[in-house]
Amino acid sequence: MTAPEPADLTALPSPSLVIDEARLDSNIAAMAAFAARAGLALRPHVKTHKSVEIARRQRAAGAAGITVATISEAEVFAAAGFTDIFIAYPLWLDADKTARLRRLLEAMPDGAGPLLIGVDSVEGAARAAHAAAGLLDRLAVLVEVDSGHHRSGVPAAQAGPVAAAATLAGLDVAGVFTFPGHSYTPDGRRAAATDEARELSAALVSLAGAGVTARIVSGGSTPSVEFADATVLTEIRPGVYVFRDAQQWELGMSSADDIALTVRATVAARHDGHLIADAGSKVLGADRGSYSTGFGRLLDHPDARVCALSEHHATITGIDLPAGSRISVVPNHVCTAVNLADDYLVVRNGAVVARWPVDARGANT
Amino acid sequence: MTAPEPADLTALPSPSLVIDEARLDSNIAAMAAFAARAGLALRPHVKTHKSVEIARRQRAAGAAGITVATISEAEVFAAAGFTDIFIAYPLWLDADKTARLRRLLEAMPDGAGPLLIGVDSVEGAARAAHAAAGLLDRLAVLVEVDSGHHRSGVPAAQAGPVAAAATLAGLDVAGVFTFPGHSYTPDGRRAAATDEARELSAALVSLAGAGVTARIVSGGSTPSVEFADATVLTEIRPGVYVFRDAQQWELGMSSADDIALTVRATVAARHDGHLIADAGSKVLGADRGSYSTGFGRLLDHPDARVCALSEHHATITGIDLPAGSRISVVPNHVCTAVNLADDYLVVRNGAVVARWPVDARGANT
Numbered sequence: 199m200t201a202p203e204p205a206d207l208t209a210l211p212s213p214s215l216v217i218d219e220a221r222l223d224s225n226i227a228a229m230a231a232f233a234a235r236a237g238l239a240l241r242p243h244v245k246t247h248k249s250v251e252i253a254r255r256q257r258a259a260g261a262a263g264i265t266v267a268t269i270s271e272a273e274v275f276a277a278a279g280f281t282d283i284f285i286a287y288p289l290w291l292d293a294d295k296t297a298r299l300r301r302l303l304e305a306m307p308d309g310a311g312p313l314l315i316g317v318d319s320v321e322g323a324a325r326a327a328h329a330a331a332g333l334l335d336r337l338a339v340l341v342e343v344d345s346g347h348h349r350s351g352v353p354a355a356q357a358g359p360v361a362a363a364a365t366l367a368g369l370d371v372a373g374v375f376t377f378p379g380h381s382y383t384p385d386g387r388r389a390a391a392t393d394e395a396r397e398l399s400a401a402l403v404s405l406a407g408a409g410v411t412a413r414i415v416s417g418g419s420t421p422s423v424e425f426a427d428a429t430v431l432t433e434i435r436p437g438v439y440v441f442r443d444a445q446q447w448e449l450g451m452s453s454a455d456d457i458a459l460t461v462r463a464t465v466a467a468r469h470d471g472h473l474i475a476d477a478g479s480k481v482l483g484a485d486r487g488s489y490s491t492g493f494g495r496l497l498d499h500p501d502a503r504v505c506a507l508s509e510h511h512a513t514i515t516g517i518d519l520p521a522g523s524r525i526s527v528v529p530n531h532v533c534t535a536v537n538l539a540d541d542y543l544v545v546r547n548g549a550v551v552a553r554w555p556v557d558a559r560g561a562n563t
Numbered sequence: 564m565t566a567p568e569p570a571d572l573t574a575l576p577s578p579s580l581v582i583d584e585a586r587l588d589s590n591i592a593a594m595a596a597f598a599a600r601a602g603l604a605l606r607p608h609v610k611t612h613k614s615v616e617i618a619r620r621q622r623a624a625g626a627a628g629i630t631v632a633t634i635s636e637a638e639v640f641a642a643a644g645f646t647d648i649f650i651a652y653p654l655w656l657d658a659d660k661t662a663r664l665r666r667l668l669e670a671m672p673d674g675a676g677p678l679l680i681g682v683d684s685v686e687g688a689a690r691a692a693h694a695a696a697g698l699l700d701r702l703a704v705l706v707e708v709d710s711g712h713h714r715s716g717v718p719a720a721q722a723g724p725v726a727a728a729a730t731l732a733g734l735d736v737a738g739v740f741t742f743p744g745h746s747y748t749p750d751g752r753r754a755a756a757t758d759e760a761r762e763l764s765a766a767l768v769s770l771a772g773a774g775v776t777a778r779i780v781s782g783g784s785t786p787s788v789e790f791a792d793a794t795v796l797t798e799i800r801p802g803v804y805v806f807r808d809a810q811q812w813e814l815g816m817s818s819a820d821d822i823a824l825t826v827r828a829t830v831a832a833r834h835d836g837h838l839i840a841d842a843g844s845k846v847l848g849a850d851r852g853s854y855s856t857g858f859g860r861l862l863d864h865p866d867a868r869v870c871a872l873s874e875h876h877a878t879i880t881g882i883d884l885p886a887g888s889r890i891s892v893v894p895n896h897v898c899t900a901v902n903l904a905d906d907y908l909v910v911r912n913g914a915v916v917a918r919w920p921v922d923a924r925g926a927n928t
Binding site: 209245288292293344349465468474480485508509533539540563 | 573574575576577578579610632633652653654655657658659660683684686687709713714715717744829830831832833834837839841843844845846848849850851871873874875876878886887896898899902903904905925927928
């Protein structure tokens with residue numbers, strides 16, 4: 199299944215995931231500069247790219263640590279030498295996850311860590327303390343707060359009781375975190391950042407009432423991050439900014455010129471009123487926001503839309519091209535597209551210069 | 564990343580893809596029996612499962628061959644010894660695909676084949692003939708006909724001209740095929756089968772006008788297959804039937820008792836009015852049909868719905884369960900869920916008896 203290294207873009211297997219290295223580096227540098235200016239630590243979410251190479255570039259640009267979503271992602275990045283890792287998820291530590299968490303803690307080099315994990319219930323905190331028994335000095339928890347996305351996380355006023363229970367169980371409570379995911383709407387970005395700051399502030403009051411002082415106050419999605427309130431937050435966890443995608447383009451926060459990852463695909467068929475390209479939902483992912491104008495965009499043809507998606511067919515309208523044409527498709531949601539691919543082809547000055555593995559592909563447990 | 568083989572279901576890593584082996588075998592046997600009764604050859608689409616083990620069971624039950632969607636899937640199954648393969652896609656044979664197609668043809672054992680591929684344009688046929696130069700006795704093409712799904716495929720009246728061009732270029736035209744994908748609507752199943760038979764019949768008339776006689780007339784999606792017209796079709800290509808999924812359940816063609824694949828997940832958090840389970844879009848896939856009532860169902864709780872999906876969070880309503888509960892989530896579209904996983908855990912009589920790789924995971928070029 200290993201394709202020969204293509205010498206140029208026309209020889210790429212179709213479809214392929216292609217990174218524009220200059221844009222990637224520019225996106226990494228811009229967010230690092232923004233965080234430094236704002237006085238916020240940057241802990242990028244690496245679930246977007248699942249790539250050790252890209253995480254290293256983020257670290258070299260000044261990232262204070264990394265965020266992951268699962269224990270298996272933490273395993274990949276810890277094995278690659280990352281030592282400041284936050285698993286931003288309210289883990290339910292069953293037998294399997296307990297064993298794997300303990301192996302992560304045991305393998306931590308001297309001076310590393312602590313490993314940070316999320317909790318969002320008294321029971322979850324008790325299980326975390328039990329799971330890490332004997333290794334509690336290597337673990338710290340952040341209480342997840344719901345700032346308006348209404349997914350996981352406790353209401354701000356419950357953060358104190360959860361923190362108190364965690365402390366009582368012997369856990370180091372490092373602070374609080376939230377994901378203002380309701381920033382993913384047109385015109386919702388600034389409001390989500392306002393909600394984020396208000397609810398995190400309220401959570402800090404609740405923590406203080408329980409006698410817990412936070413040293414980490416963590417927030418920030420890519421759409422809301424430019425409005426992050428540095429008087430409340432100490433760190434931000436954006437992910438998508440490294441690549442951008444059609445969602446960000448349609449939310450008005452990226453231009454086509456910022457987009458660093460595309461799926462290089464081929465027009466396989468041309469029919470009355472539409473084209474069929476060979477990148478379907480098994481390559482692009484099927485994500486579609488309520489505000490999305492389709493299932494993906496074409497980088498070089500702003501009027502074109504992927505109007506329908508099967509597993510191996512993208513139906514494209516708004517553009518006419520000959521069969522055999524190469525196109526650069528911008529996935530709606532780059533995180534799910536990346537998780538479908540085994541590797542990236544990296545392009546610099548129009549030539550393929552590297553192949554990077556998607557190291558944590560499928561690391562979703 | 565290799566988990567220890569779990570001895571029982573409670574020790575499974577969460578989330579995991581779990582096959583109920585008895586239901587799988589029953590689904591395989593039922594479709595094989597249906598095809599035999601109907602006098603139709605069964606050429607199951609293995610993109611659903613991407614598993615050599617399952618394809619072998621389909622062959623043992625009487626399948627005449629297999630269908631794949633891509634050259635890379637054909638590579639996986641040819642390497643595993645399958646010799647009657649149809650790539651049901653209008654391949655655009657660029658340099659990379661030409662080289663790989665030629666390797667497939669060269670590696671075919673004596674007496675195998677021919678390898679079947681789809682064409683849906685005069686230019687595509689010309690490229691196929693050029694790509695297989697010197698190996699044309701090992702290749703045959705089926706002309707793709709649009710029977711109402713309006714994706715790829717030519718109108719029936721154009722099948723003859725495409726077949727004539729293919730013949731002139733030196734290709735063996737084995738017949739015609741269609742995918743009546745518009746069967747994926749409530750109450751649309753029988754009508755799609757009627758469209759399929761009418762358009763394939765018209766395509767055969769068009770072929771006859773071009774002096775081409777079809778020996779294969781191939782159709783059939785899982786929802787429409789029970790209405791397939793055996794006076795027109797010679798073979799059917801259903802895929803999803805081996806597992807079933809929430810789409811099929813909601814189209815009224817499966818009961819919960821037929822569903823052979825679920826994602827075993829865990830309730831990670833319980834909040835006011837909803838649960839959060841740890842199987843998100845990176846495990847379930849984000850497919851959602853216009854008729855779907857959510858992003859997935861719970862096998863044992865018919866009133867529950869996955870009402871929202873993030874990468875690692877399924878938001879579930881309509882059921883209340885304690886945190887830590889194990890649940891069996893039925894993906895909306897099983898083909899895309901399978902393509903996200905590296906392996907299946909196989910359960911018989913409540914115990915894990917095997918781990919099967921998803922051999923062709925990511926084989927989408």
